[in-house]
Amino acid sequence: MTRAFRRSTALVAGLAAVLALSACGADDSADDEDAGATTLEVTDEFPISIEHAFGTTEITEEPKRVATWGWGSTEAAIASGVYPVAIAEQLWTVGKGNLLPWVEEAYDEKGVEHPTLLPDDGSGATVPYDEFIAAKPDLILAPYSGITEEQYKKLSEIAPTVAYPEAPWTTTWQDTITITAKALGRSAHGDEILADIDTFLADEAEKHPEFAGRKIAALYPGPNAMSLYTELDPRLAILTKLGFDVAPSVAELDTSDGGFYYDLSYEKVDAIDADVVVTYFDDDAQAAAFLKDQKALAIPAVKGGNVAQVVGREHISAVSPPTALSFQWAGGMPELVKLLSEAVAE
Known part of the structure; x- marks a missing residue:
């Protein structure tokens, strides 16, 4: 269960080169027409600042192409009205090339194109930088993940990145939803999601004294x-x-x-x-x-x-x-x- 990660100098150099190439040709394929779908309106004003374990991330305008990493932020984004264009592969759960059933249902129900699956070895320890770059995100959400500070810095070179509040893999489900919704400028929708969940849990507790x-x-x-x-x-x-x-x-x-x-x-x-x-x-x-x-x-x-x-x-x-x-x-x-x-x- 240890989530440790090491990269060679060659990989870091390679990342810098790919970033440079990506910056040269990003403007013709990341416009609104191929961006992820949205179904709920923005409720907050930008810029938005979010503090986390590695500092503060400023999101200057409404994200159009969101990528998620780790666990829970994909679903929190969808429930907040934003369908990510790239999400972490859940290899252990559903195997290579498949979406979690509740995620797939959400995309299909709205007729949204399925997202790119970012390769994951099952532990979240190895971050696929090239695939992140290819997805051309304008925001990376990883509030419930195991990314290291070094990985955070590399992801932040690709797009503004939101990490976990304190320690890896310990973010509460409430905070995952709240942080995700806030980063997307949809805090009010995040509050509604939490209220609905609280009602569900309270009802179940009442049914089962x-x-x-x-x-x-x-x-x-x-x-x-x-x-x-x-x-x-x-x-x-x-x-x-x-x-x-x-x-x-x-x-x-x-x-x-x-x-x-x-x-x-x-x-x-x-x-x-x-x-x-x-x-x-x-x-x-x-x-x-x-x-x-x-x-x-x-x-x-x-x-x-x-x-x-x-x-x-x-x-x-x-x-x-x-x-x-x-x-x-x-x-x-x-x-x-x-x-x-x-x-x-x-």
Whole structure:
């Protein structure tokens, strides 16, 4: 899960050369007629300044060609009324050349041309600079990503770039939406998106009073350790909106280094004092094997059958964490709420 990145001097030099060539011929292909579609009006005045971990980005005028990187900003942009022309490839989720189902539905419903997919190795560690340059963006959004300061600087040579507020991969889903909407000059639409989501979550919490006060943990079992998502991670934070409390053993984890997960040896998993746990698996076979694994059965909630298993990469991605478009996607939060209700009832 470490997201580290190194580049050679040759790559940096190559980037500078490509940038120079790009600047010479950018004016004939980045005009409004081939820009990404918009469906909602601007609500803010430009210029807009956004502070983030690497400084302040000023956006002088309404972006016409938006590129996104990382997770969630694509959906936040679409929900705010802007359809990006280039987005990060979700290789782990849907494979090469495919769009996330809720993203594809959004483009198709509006009849918008599908965006260019920016190659990603699945971790977000390697930034495809050449592809960003080819997309000719006038804004790059990466508020929930793992870009390094060096990568941020290189992306900023291509277009104004918005990074995360504090630490990589820890931006809340609320902030991802708010930052994205503000960068697009559509803060009021961002507020509406959040209000709709809050209403959805409040309604679900009201429908499921059995969630209230129950202690919860979110786990990703590895071969040698159990990864626990910390309170900094949106996967866990979203569950508290349904009425759950973070399990004390998870709340006590040291997150001073900004870590969104914590690896716990299997010898210590019996300390996970959750009433219910959420797990994530690629397929049914892995999920079934977990419930019979003696190491996992040391967790009281697993032994008691109080497990909500999210199975399948699309379903995992829809809630890990949810985005502006996946909250109410049938295989996203609605399915997880159903699984949680069944797990609590065990």
